[in-house]
Amino acid sequence: MATPVSPSDSSAPKAAPANAAPADAALKLEEFLPYRLNVVASLASQALSKVYAKRYGIGVPEWRVLVTLGQYGVMTGKAVGAHSHMHKTKVSRAVALLEQRQLVARRANDADMRESLLSLTETGRGVYDDLVPIAVDFAHRLGEVIDPADRAAFERALRKLTDRSAELAAEAALHRNDT
Amino acid sequence: MATPVSPSDSSAPKAAPANAAPADAALKLEEFLPYRLNVVASLASQALSKVYAKRYGIGVPEWRVLVTLGQYGVMTGKAVGAHSHMHKTKVSRAVALLEQRQLVARRANDADMRESLLSLTETGRGVYDDLVPIAVDFAHRLGEVIDPADRAAFERALRKLTDRSAELAAEAALHRNDT
DNA sequence: ACTTATTAGTTGCGAATGTGACTATTTACG
DNA sequence: CGTAAATAGTCACATTCGCAACTAATAAGT
Numbered sequence: 176m177a178t179p180v181s182p183s184d185s186s187a188p189k190a191a192p193a194n195a196a197p198a199d200a201a202l203k204l205e206e207f208l209p210y211r212l213n214v215v216a217s218l219a220s221q222a223l224s225k226v227y228a229k230r231y232g233i234g235v236p237e238w239r240v241l242v243t244l245g246q247y248g249v250m251t252g253k254a255v256g257a258h259s260h261m262h263k264t265k266v267s268r269a270v271a272l273l274e275q276r277q278l279v280a281r282r283a284n285d286a287d288m289r290e291s292l293l294s295l296t297e298t299g300r301g302v303y304d305d306l307v308p309i310a311v312d313f314a315h316r317l318g319e320v321i322d323p324a325d326r327a328a329f330e331r332a333l334r335k336l337t338d339r340s341a342e343l344a345a346e347a348a349l350h351r352n353d354t
Numbered sequence: 355m356a357t358p359v360s361p362s363d364s365s366a367p368k369a370a371p372a373n374a375a376p377a378d379a380a381l382k383l384e385e386f387l388p389y390r391l392n393v394v395a396s397l398a399s400q401a402l403s404k405v406y407a408k409r410y411g412i413g414v415p416e417w418r419v420l421v422t423l424g425q426y427g428v429m430t431g432k433a434v435g436a437h438s439h440m441h442k443t444k445v446s447r448a449v450a451l452l453e454q455r456q457l458v459a460r461r462a463n464d465a466d467m468r469e470s471l472l473s474l475t476e477t478g479r480g481v482y483d484d485l486v487p488i489a490v491d492f493a494h495r496l497g498e499v500i501d502p503a504d505r506a507a508f509e510r511a512l513r514k515l516t517d518r519s520a521e522l523a524a525e526a527a528l529h530r531n532d533t
Numbered sequence: 534a535c536t537t538a539t540t541a542g543t544t545g546c547g548a549a550t551g552t553g554a555c556t557a558t559t560t561a562c563g
Numbered sequence: 564c565g566t567a568a569a570t571a572g573t574c575a576c577a578t579t580c581g582c583a584a585c586t587a588a589t590a591a592g593t
Binding site for chain 1: 379380381382383384386387388389390391392393394395396397398399400401402404405418421422424425426437438439486487489490492493495496497499500501503504505507508510511512514515516517518519520522523525526527
């Protein structure tokens with residue numbers, strides 16, 4: 176399952192039309208950084224989400240809302256989205272679900288009727304208090320595989336990669352056409 | 355847009371029912387490793403995918419199939435999925451699209467009629483040759499922000515995190531219920 | 534050999550997601 | 564003030580995704 180497949184199996188030099196370069200390919204997917212980031216992220220996310228999915232039947236967006244509200248207390252949906260990197264519709268739907276399950280409460284902001292102020296209910300805080308130690312433990316078990324001597328460097332690198340990715344994404348969003 | 359929101363805005367100590375712990379929360383999302391991995395991965399992926407989406411109207415799964423076939427020449431769908439970490443249905447659909455666009459060809463394997471042998475067409479190889487340098491350049495512009503002195507450590511850490519994530523995911527997949 | 538179990542790949546279906554349009558409200562500005 | 568631009572949030576729509584069921588083909592067990 177985890178074995179990366181031996182390429183030399185069926186790719187015998189049978190001289191197919193446009194098939195060449197096995198070993199010296201210019202781009203090896205398994206070394207390609209964006210791909211590798213996606214793989215590690217989806218594996219980690221998948222592993223963690225199974226925990227709270229099984230416990231409370233919630234998904235990643237709901238989890239993020241829960242954690243954000245647990246961290247800040249009271250927030251608007253917009254702020255939740257900004258803090259958790261989620262599209263406003265995702266936040267909207269996650270909040271709707273959590274509200275229906277009585278984990279999150281919504282109260283009006285008299286100063287601005289467009290937004291609602293979100294916060295955890297007692298029950299929501301209970302779920303939060305139950306999940307957080309599990310999540311913290313998970314993150315610990317994940318991070319502990321990094322050699323302590325490498326941690327600071329990894330931290331710096333991850334931070335820089337995040338910044339640069341945001342730049343590149345913003346840049347790509349501009350170029351509507353061609354180069 | 356990128357400003358992470360100042361938490362002290364609306365979370366004034368107004369003493370709401372179940373709302374507490376602003377600053378000393380046990381789990382800060384922005385420091386939580388699984389979350390951070392997801393953020394950087396989706397930003398990077400989003401930025402890169404815009405390139406080939408605009409150029410050839412393909413998405414991430416198609417891109418991965420293309421790269422994998424470009425790298426190995428001839429492969430079965432199963433092998434493509436194993437090498438690119440994609441579910442077999444994703445591979446199936448991506449291949450169907452690429453085949454329809456004449457970028458990938460499928461030929462029967464007389465030794466095992468269940469599988470088809472996939473390879474790039476001439477056109478597909480052309481697209482591949484066009485995209486790969488762009489992708490390589492992208493990865494370079496991404497990775498160059500990492501301090502050269504930190505690169506080896508980052509590489510080690512990423513590798514270990516990937517392995518451990520896979521372990522944790524496999525582990526989580528077993529526990530059907532409770533602890 | 535023949536019956537059963539595996540495997541490669543596809544498809545149907547429901548859930549999740551992003552985009553864009555839309556509503557309600559607030560702010561800017563003339 | 565009063566009209567136009569901006570903002571928070573929801574909703575409808577189309578797309579994407581993963582799971583489960585299914586088909587076709589091969590391998591294993593007896």
